[in-house]
Amino acid sequence: MxxxxxxxxxxxxxxxxxxxxxxxxxxxxxxxxxxxxxxxxxxxxxxxxxxxxxxxxxxxxxxxxxxxxxxxxxxxxxxxxxxxxxxxxxxxxxxxxxxxxxxxxxxxxxxxxxGLIDEVMERQVYSKADGRFLPDRYIEGTCPNCGYEKARGDQCENCTKQLDPTDLINPRSAISGSTDLEVRETKHLHLRQSAMRAHLREWIDTREGWPILTTSIARKWLDDGEGLQDRSITRDLDWGIPVRKGEKAWPGMEGKVFYVxxxxxxxxxxxxxxxxxxxxxxxxxxxxxxxxxxxxxxxxxxxxxxxxxxxxxxxxxxxxxxxxxxxxxxxxxxxxxNYLNYEGGKFSTSSGRGVFMDQALEILPADYWRWWLLSNVPESSDSDFTWESFQNGVNKDLADVLGNFVSRITKFCRSRFGEALPEGGAPGPEETELAVELSRRLAEYERAMEAIEVRRAAQALRAIWVAGNEYLQRAAPWTKVKESPEEAAMIVRTGLNLVRLYAILSRPFIPDASGAMLTALGLPENEPWPESAEAALAALPPGHAFTTPDVLFAKLDDERREALEARFAGKG
RNA sequence: GGGCCCGUAGCUCAAUGGUCAGAGCAGACCGCUCAUAACGGUUUGGUUGGGGGUUCAAGUCCCUCCGGGCCUACCA
CATH class of the missing domain: 3.40.50.620 (HUPs)
Structure with missing residues (x-):
């Protein structure tokens, strides 16, 4: 452990x-x-x-x-x-x-x-009307480069030129609009990152198997221009952690807080x-x-x-x-x-574009979102949320492949044998084939989960769900039940054990549906991870009672999808 | 401006420099009738963004061009 x-x-x-x-x-x-x-x-x-x-x-x-x-x-x-x-x-x-x-x-x-802290006098813009120092982004003015009137103090959004607040023509507070600004001297603490550059570089260089996105960003900062820069770690704000040296006062830093x-x-x-x-x-x-x-x-x-x-x-x-x-x-x-985009563009808080967490839960239960988001997580590049893709993922993966599997096996058992695992029969070649397939898929799933390869893990899990449908199709208990009820009983037992297995394996992705499956099988939430596929297929013995669950995942129909598309398209 | 990432089937994505570039979805055909009109099988579909180079061998490495995205520290 x-x-x-x-x-x-x-x-x-x-x-x-x-x-x-x-x-x-x-x-x-x-x-x-x-x-x-x-x-x-x-x-x-x-x-x-x-x-x-x-x-x-x-x-x-x-x-x-x-x-x-x-x-x-x-x-x-x-x-x-x-x-x-x-x-x-x-x-x-x-x-x-x-x-x-x-x-x-x-x-x-x-x-x-x-010796890694310097006290540095800085010149910063103060707004008397707002009664506060203004971070660069909260100063607006006309861009000296392109004439754009709403350039911010750090950068002009129009021409993308990097700016200093003092570069702006007619600067004003972005908070109040006040032009009553002045540059004041104020003392701040700087963390001497430059002194630790070699140490940090060695640490980064010796990390093994880190995503290239992670290390390349770190190296860029280590090497860019004159190398890693010292940074201010304090601010002139009221809300924050007061600057102190442990329990002691820090002379000259009264009224200041640490940078967020x-x-x-x-x-x-x-x-x-x-x-x-x-x-x-x-x-x-x-x-x-x-x-x-x-x-x-x-x-x-x-x-x-x-x-x-x-x-x-x-x-x-x-x-x-x-x-x-x-x-x-x-x-x-x-x-x-990377980032998740929304229908080809950015999520936007200000224009109400895209789905926010509270709204998502009002629309559909958490599992629907968890599954789509995780199986489409922006792992190797930015990815895009579209309602069409979401609808397809929910309907196909959750409702058709997993939900319908649980539905078909539990209802078949109920109608032919009642709501308990039926007795009789012994596993044959079909079950061996299933176990071999599951072993392979399970190993791939575990490997991807250990490596935190999220998309691959989702794919592997889905393949495990699909294996259940393939098995049922091959074994065809609805045909066997006519000539050999005992064999059909064994197939149904195997199928219901698959439901248990799916509940355990799927829990990290879709905990609620997993819980619903376990509850239907009369099992606790902490069913153990399978030792092997073979063992998992026979975990529940004949006679074990269950209740046929409700539909696990409802489908998202076209009409509703279109309504949601319109609702979240944004004002602009 | 600088740097990084990406570009592979209609769509979303895979492929330690090494068989015939693979999956899912979408499409076509067939099968099944237990099930949420669900499931399974077969199948169509690629000059791997363009061009050059290195190599016995390049989607993969190098150069270059084109296109997309991100970062560039006092909003986080």
């Missing part, structure tokens, strides 16, 4: 996430966690909301709430939706937790002690501590997952994230951990994903 630590990139607190956010980190992380648990490993699956930063402050202001209350409310909303999708976090924490405050301040102290990208990854650790606190496990309870000197030496740690998160997880966060000179657990494998 191995110890598996899994973290999903933290969803930002600001609003409900769309399907692209879900499929890019939380959902595949959940698949991995569920599989590893099913295989009997000790799994700890951690996620949390990422709550600090300017957007949270602005969203709270817009909602007319204090930011702390806004975040608490949105945490609850995101937690409920995550539960709705059956995301099996062991803990869903908050980056605003006291644990994270203490750990973040601890890391800052350690980094300072190691500094504290967010630390929340992986902090959320583990929150989990340990919630379960009364004490300090040792979480440190055995994170400290190599306190038991984490045998932990395998995998992170899941979208490609936009890769630089922070390959460079800044490792720099924080390494720079502390303490034996913190570093990530063993980073699984990164």
């Amino acid at each position: 191995a110890r598996i630590l899994i973290t999903s990139a933290l969803p930002y607190i600001n609003g409900i996430k769309h399907l692209g956010n879900l499929v890019g980190s939380q959902l595949p992380a959940d698949l991995h966690a569920r599989y590893m648990r099913a295989r009997g490993h000790e799994v700890l699956f951690i996620c949390a909301t990422d709550e600090h930063g300017t957007p949270a402050e602005l969203a709270a202001a817009k909602a007319g709430e204090p930011v702390a209350e806004y975040c608490a409310r949105m945490w609850r909303v995101q937690k409920d939706i995550a539960d709705g999708f059956r995301l099996s976090f062991d803990h869903f924490g908050r980056s605003s937790s006291d644990r994270n405050r203490r750990l973040t301040q601890h890391f800052a102290e350690r980094l300072a002690a190691a 990208w500094f504290d967010a990854p630390i929340e992986y650790i902090a959320a583990t501590a929150e989990w340990a606190d919630a379960h009364g496990l004490g300090e040792e309870g979480w440190r055995r997952w994170w400290r190599a000197d306190e038991g984490a030496g045998d932990v395998r740690y995998t992170q899941f994230m979208g490609k936009d998160n890769v630089p922070f997880h390959t460079l800044s966060f490792p720099a924080t951990l390494m720079g502390s000179a303490e034996p913190w657990k570093l990530v063993d494998y980073i699984k990164s994903f």
Whole structure:
């Protein structure tokens, strides 16, 4: 039994996430966690909301709430939706937790002690009307290059030229529109990533089997221009973790907070501590997952994230951990994903284009989404959600192949033998052939799941479902029952054992349908992973009672699909 | 501007430099009648974006062109 630590990139607190956010980190992380648990490993699956930063402050202001209350409310909303999708976090924490405050301040102290923090005077734009410093993106003005009037302080969207806020003509606050801006001096802490460049490079270069998407992004940042740059890790904001040196004040940094990208990854650790606190496990309870000197030496740690998160997880966060000179657990494998598009374009929060997590659950149960999203996860390149593809995947894979298989075998048994596994007959060549086929498919499924090759795993699982239909077609119990009821009984027993097998194997993908199958068979949820295909085909003995389940998956008809297409097409 | 990824059947995707480039869906034909008009079998369909090169051998490696996407750090 191995110890598996899994973290999903933290969803930002600001609003409900769309399907692209879900499929890019939380959902595949959940698949991995569920599989590893099913295989009997000790799994700890951690996620949390990422709550600090300017957007949270602005969203709270817009909602007319204090930011702390806004975040608490949105945490609850995101937690409920995550539960709705059956995301099996062991803990869903908050980056605003006291644990994270203490750990973040601890890391800052350690980094300072190691000489890896510089105090730097910066010149930043301050808006008197807004009463705050403005991040580059929140300053708008006319582009000096192309004359576009809504260029942002970091880049002009029109001509894509990189800008500095002071380049803009007629700059104004993107928040209030105020032009009463001034450049002020303000002191910030910089993490000396440049000093750790060689160390980070060696670490990246020695990672084996990492996705090219992950390593190429890391190398780009290590080598681009003059190499890895020092970055500011503090901000002039109210909402965030106060800048302190551990428990002590940090002279000259009063009123400032740590930058959200500094504290967010630390929340992986902090959320583990929150989990340990919630379960009364004490300090040792979480440190055995994170400290190599306190038991984490045998932990395998995998992170899941979208490609936009890769630089922070390959460079800044490792720099924080390494720079502390303490034996913190570093990530063993980073699984990164491309983006999911919506009907050929981007998901858009502002124009209501695409499906958001809460809406998805109103339309269809979680399993439908889980199956389509995971079997079409943007693993090797960006992928595209279309209602047509979704309809096809749901109807063909779930309803026709799996759902109908369960339906045909349970109903046939009920009508000919009653609702219990019938007795008689002995397995023959057809069953041997089935077992050989299943063994092969099962090995491929397990290999893909171990390697976190999500699409391939989905394909392998589907092939296992198909094998059941092939078998029934070959064995044809509806014909055999007339001449040899005992043989038909044996075929039906085999078929019902396939339902059990499918429930176990499919659970990481479609936990609710899996549960429905096990319930129908009168079995508990924790049925063990099969030792072998042969054994699985005879796991349930003759006489074992079942109830014929309702339709597992309803089909999505054309009319409804068209209505959904229209509903989510967006305003613009 | 710089960098990275991708381009394979009508669609979505596979193929450690090595048999005849394979699956699913869609299409065509046949079979079955247990089942959610479901299932199974057979089958059509490819100058692997274009051009050059390396090699006994290239979808795969190199050069170049074309097309698409992403990243480029103070929104996350």
